Amino acid sequence: MSGKQYLSSEERREQTVEAVIKLCSRADPANLTTENIAGHMGVTQGALFRHFPNKEAIWEAVAVWMAKRISDRVLVAGEGIEDPLKALEAIFFAHVDFIARHPGVPRVLIGQLQNSRSTPAKRMVRSMLKGYRQRISVLLEQAREARKLRPGLSIEAVAFQFIGTLQGLVLQSLIAGDVPRIVARAPAAFDIYLNGIRAGTRGKR
Numbered sequence: 001m002s003g004k005q006y007l008s009s010e011e012r013r014e015q016t017v018e019a020v021i022k023l024c025s026r027a028d029p030a031n032l033t034t035e036n037i038a039g040h041m042g043v044t045q046g047a048l049f050r051h052f053p054n055k056e057a058i059w060e061a062v063a064v065w066m067a068k069r070i071s072d073r074v075l076v077a078g079e080g081i082e083d084p085l086k087a088l089e090a091i092f093f094a095h096v097d098f099i100a101r102h103p104g105v106p107r108v109l110i111g112q113l114q115n116s117r118s119t120p121a122k123r124m125v126r127s128m129l130k131g132y133r134q135r136i137s138v139l140l141e142q143a144r145e146a147r148k149l150r151p152g153l154s155i156e157a158v159a160f161q162f163i164g165t166l167q168g169l170v171l172q173s174l175i176a177g178d179v180p181r182i183v184a185r186a187p188a189a190f191d192i193y194l195n196g197i198r199a200g201t202r203g204k205r
Contacts, residue, residue, distance in 0.1 A: 013052070016041065016051065016058060016061070018065075019037055020059075022104060023036060023040055024111075029108055034048055034058070060119070060120040062121065063124035063125050064124060066105055066128065067127075069098065069102075070098065070128060070132065074095045077094035084140070084142040085143050087139050088136065088140070089194070091136070091139075092166070092186070092190050095166055096183055099166075099170060100179065103179035107174070109125055112125045129163070133160070136162050137156070140155045140197075149197055165189050165190065165192075169185055
C-alpha cells in the first residue's frame with residue numbers, strides 16, 4: 001500500500017494555512033514565496049495552486065483562519081464573567097496565550113497592515129481588529145456603568161490602549177526574538193494597564 005496521504009481540498013487548504021503561520025514564526029512574511037510554502041509541505045507549487053488560485057488567496061485564507069480563532073478562542077474568554085474588568089483580563093491573557101502558541105500570527109498581522117494595497121487579506125485583518133475593539137469597548141462601557149473605571153476616561157482611547165498594550169508586548173518579544181516570552185511579561189503589563197483605568201487607583205504608588 002502506498003504511504004502517500006490523500007487529503008481533501010479543505011484539509012489541504014487548512015494544512016497550507018498552518019504551514020504559512022509556522023513559516024512566518026521565523027521568517028518575514030513579505031519574503032515568503034509559494035516555493036517556500038510548497039517545500040515546507042512536501043508538495044509541488046502546482047499541487048498548491050490546485051487549492052488556491054494565487055498567492056493572494058493564500059493570504060486571504062490565513063486572515064480568515066486568524067479571525068476565526070481569535071473570535072472562537074480569544075474573545076469568548078470573557079463570556080460568562082460578570083465583572084467586566086475580569087472579562088477584559090480573561091481576554092487579554094487568552095490573546096497572550098494564542099500568540100505564544102502561534103508566534104507567526106503577529107508577523108502576519110503586521111505584514112498585512114503594512115501592505116500598501118487594499119487586498120482581501122488586509123481588509124479581513126482590519127475588519128477583525130475593528131470587531132475586536134468593539135468587543136473591548138462594550139466591556140469598558142459596562143465597567144463604566146458599574147463605576148469601575150476612573151471618571152472622565154475616553155472609552156475609545158482605553159480600548160485602543162488595551163490593544164496597544166498587547167502590541168507593545170508583541171513588539172518587545174519580536175525584538176528579543178522570543179515571542180513565547182510574552183507569557184512571562186504579560187501579567188506586569190496588564191497590571192499597569194488596569195491600574196491606569198480602574199476607579200480609585202489614580203495617584204496610588
